[in-house]
Amino acid sequence: MRSNYVERAEKFMKSFVRNYGHPFGCKNIAEVRDMVERYNAAHKRIHVSYSYGVSRCTLILSDYVIKWDYDAENVMEWGGCKNEMKIYAKACKMGLHNVLAPITRIKVYGRFYYVMPRCTRTAFGDKHHDLTYYIGEAQMWGLHNRLHLIDLHCENWGFLHGQATVFDYAACCE
8 A cells, every 4th residue: 555645746746747747857957946946836835845966856845755867877876766666675674674764666657756755854953963873883784784875974864753764875885
């Protein structure tokens, strides 16, 4: 059974693509920004923002995010959404999934997008910014040595339902 946020993400994405096109096909981030700005101008009730990294782009809504790969060369080096799906499946088998945001693939008009619940970003100030502090050394050892995750800096994890959760875990060194 699909989570409620996944169903809402799929419905949102179908409407977004119908009205603004596939962001998947954008040649640069400026095109995604323009789509998001047009959407936000037309829809005052639901605000969408976006984020991007070296290989993927993300639409950010109130309680979920929608990701896709946009740079094939960097996906090869840094991993992509398919890699996150594989890592999450492996983490489930190893009992490490409780520190990773779950990822679900959806198909919208012939293209695959990936949905996750939205984590709150870490805003530390004087607080501890080391993920190990929140999940413990055994879990951190598992992420590094069993899942081979290599990019666990403070911009790639946050909190989901009060628990420290990694939401960007495509990069691994297997």
